[in-house]
Amino acid sequence: MTQPNASSGTSPDRTIAFQGRPGAYSHLACREAFPDLVALPCHSFEDAFAAVHEGAARLAMIPVDNTVAGRVADVHHLLPRGGLHIVAEHFVRVNHHLLGLPGASIEGLRSVESHVHAVGQCRQFLRRHGLQAVVVADTAGAAQDVASAADPSRAAIASRLAGELYGLVSLASNIEDAEHNTTRFLVLAREPVDPGPACDPVMTTFTFTVRNRPAALYKALGGFATCGVNMVKLESYIDGAFTQAQFYADIMGHPTHDSVRLAMEELRFFSHSVEILGIYPAHPFRAQIG
The missing domain is CATH 3.30.70.260 (ACT domain)
Structure with missing residues (x-):
């Protein structure tokens, strides 16, 4: 199993914080937007904000909206009082993968685990294959739990990155119901960075x-x-x-x-x-x- 990147010993100036476990879609956004920075997983959105405030990370990658699930309510309440500044935005097309152990098959599955939003975004696929959904705290955590259980009858709905990090294989890709499923992220920093009026758009x-x-x-x-x-x-x-x-x-x-x-x-x-x-x-x- 490939171990997630650790941030121990990495300079805070080269660190970007996100909420969730390694392999979360926020982690994927960090890799896409800032491939040279080390991603720091945080337990909560408050912890990700605090990591920037306290100097453990230079930036934070925070989701604010999804075209299917709507706004991330906790973040919208944190932003006005969080004391950080928006310095960039990033969009991630959500491609859900059905992840299982090497050698597992869709026909042999008994349950599929994931976050409630991911389960809801893949209803048609789950119904078509007669798969029982189990709601857990997050997508990457589901992948990690499936890998640890070593049970070929269990699978997770998560990102491709989660599969790579936890040694799972994609039994099916792009299983989301909506083709437009996209999440918007905001990049936050301690100090504002004004691109100037000449920046367009x-x-x-x-x-x-x-x-x-x-x-x-x-x-x-x-x-x-x-x-x-x-x-x-x-x-x-x-x-x-x-x-x-x-x-x-x-x-x-x-x-x-x-x-x-x-x-x-x-x-x-x-x-x-x-x-x-x-x-x-x-x-x-x-x-x-x-």
Whole structure:
């Protein structure tokens, strides 16, 4: 069995943290986006944030959205108060593999283990083959458990990388139901890295809290429409008293661009607070789906 890379003795400047066990899709994102950095597995998203805060890692790779499962709720609540800055984004096409022991076959399987989202994303395949799904904490953990059990009747749904790390073979590839299954990741750092207004295309991510007045949100966002600024994402958070909402937004453009500057001025007029979480280059994947 190939052992996952360890980060012991590696300089924090050459380390990127992620949530999950080695072989998770977040680990795969780290390898794709930063092949020269050593990936540091963390138990929770909070631990991955802390690794950057405390200097154990230079960056963190954090999932925020999936085209099938939707937003990663825990992360959306961590981002506004996490104290880190978004410096890049990365998209990973989720290709689920049915992983088993060498010599195992689909016909000989009794159970298939994986995270609840991975199981849900492969329902048609599981039903077609009459396979019983067992929900576990994460995809890479499922692969590790199957490898440790050495039972050819057990399999896992996980990434190709997980199979490589834990000595499993792919009994079937690309078993996800939706061809568009893609996860968006944000790369976080302690300090902001502004690519400058000449960067094209560029993303700006921010949070804002509107005043508790009728049509406040409509008025706050009006400037983006009149100035022709493309808002590609808008999420809401409710405060503890249910009296006003905080919002998270992604827009195309740099804050110093005239159109964005004017739109942000109008936003601030109708908001209690506006906080920029990051200005970073748009990933080339956006051009493919635009």
